[in-house]
Amino acid sequence: MQLSVIILNYNVRYFLELCVLSVQSAIENIDAEIIVVDNNSSDDSCKMMKERFPAVKLIENKENSGFPKGNNIGVAQAKGKYICILNPDTVVAEDTFVKVLAFAERQKKLGIVGVKLIDGAGKFLPESKRGIPTPWVAFTKIAALYKLFPKVKSFGKYYASHLNENQTGQVEILVGAFMVMQRDLYLEIGGFDEDCFMYSDDIDLSYMVLQKGKSNFYFHETTVIHYKGESTIKDETYMKRFQEAMNFFYKKHFKVSSLFSIFMKLGILFFSFVKMFQGKSQLKPEKEQYVLVSKNKELSIKLSEILKPEVDFVDLTIEKLTINLLLQYKGTVEIIFDNEFISFKECIKFMESAKNNKYTFKIMLKNSDFLIGSDNSNERGTIVKFGV
Template identity: 40%
Template sequence: MDLSILIVSYNTCRLTLDCLQSVYDSRTVYTYEVIVVDNASSDDSVEVIARDYPQVTLVKNSTNTGFAKANNQAMAIAKGRYVLLLNSDTIVQPDTFQTMISYMDEHLDLGATGCKVILPDGSLDKACKRGFPTPSASFYYAFGFSKLFPDNPRFNQYQLGYLDPNDTYPVDCLVGAFMLVRQETIAQIGGLDETFFMYGEDIDWCYRIKQAGWGIQYYPETYIVHYKGASSRRKPFKIIYEFHRAMWVFHRKHFKKNYSWLTNTAVFCGIGLKFTLSLLKNRLLPSGAGRPVTPRPEQAGANMEVKR
């Protein structure tokens, strides 16, 4: 088996079905399996996926175990030379698997790769190529310096906005919505850290991959579409809480020992302040939003070139 595609599902039946359809519409010479872990969805995800895609290995959890633990469950039974973390709210292109696996086979020093990730409006999902969220990188990002000076590497350490999204280069972090990882790398560093419930586990995994000496590459020769939550949609408290808790966990785990107590205090206070402001802002947003429309390839290319 060449590829194990891991998808975590939680009350996203329609999105998951669309994702699975795009997977099975792929054109590739490589063999693959699909493992879906359902985190106790209250909709009819389990029944419909089992009915429409009987070839899928379906793991049914009795509780919502979180993104990291659910993916680790799938990794434990994965047979592929490569493991792909793939969000249920994504659409892959017909050439995505062929392109990415071929690239990994040609670059044996790489532990993980990610392709270009675009949003439904055709713009780049900036999380698909990032630097590590060091205190300085986080400061420049949180206080808007990266937007004021988009071409300055010093102020764009996190989202790497000064780098052309159509070029190939090494990065620190990929996004968990699409991350192709070598099995040998996983055997060396282990799976996702289950301390992270649904955010931050991808950055932590990338940090450990690089610490172990493996390369991480951004490779935009293909792309996927990522349906992220619309900015106008009010988010549940747990989403906001876990997002900010992940920042705290990551800094404490990897960076705290490298910085003074003053810097660490500033970081933790900054996380607390951002959490409070996010809660206040969230209360002012409308409670619902419709699903955006998938862009056609020519629409996706309107805002940025998709290289072939």
């Protein structure tokens, strides 16, 4: 078998359905398997998986054992030459794995391959490629020096600024939302360190791969949506675990002075507060126009009854899905993609081309009864249910 896709889920039932559907489309022409590991979700994630995806291997943990252990459990049952660690709040394009695996096969001393990630509004996520967060690099991040002095190379290491978002090349650290690597290498380094509950596990895994003399790569030729805000509610528990994760990484890999340790603790505390308040709900602008892109006129009528403002209809039997579709609309516009007629790749491409504060996006899954999406990467997404 060529590929095993490991998806660790915890209470994101609707995003999980979207993710698995996109992965199924992406592995149609690959000898591959999907393994969903559920960390004792209290929603109906497992029920949904059994009903909608009965052929997908489902592992039901009896407790929330954390990100590292949950993924290790999944990889232990994987059969593929390559594994993909994939967050459940992601959407892959139909050709994502074909492109990534072809790239991986061409590399010598391959470590981990990551891809270009965008949020639910189509905006590039800079954590798609990162450098080792040494104490100095972490300081430049915490102090926002990379923003204040963007042309100073030594300040841009945290987000691997030697590459722009549309350049493929070697990087040091990749994000756990999407990681492809050989299963044998994952097992050789022991997988994710289970002493870390979450948040620095991907940094640690990337670093351990580098220590084995392997090379990690950022691959820009395919784009994956990472809604991100679904992964965790950024509350006091998040802040505590984020601090613990950073302390874990520094204690494991770096020797620093007591004075610097105190400084880093203060920095981590400050950074944690910033991350926590980024996740607080913000006042959203009212949607002035909803636009359904589909071939189903009746669906726009049904959505108009639910969303209240009239939903405009773009008929794909007449028009093509291009940025020009938006030029006729003023104000804040929400684009609804009908997945029955629009591929995930087309959705992603359009989101990237139309990224703008005035545009938001939702996807309506085929054979489902809900719309789903997220307006930004700092808060949880929106799910709108309707009768089919």
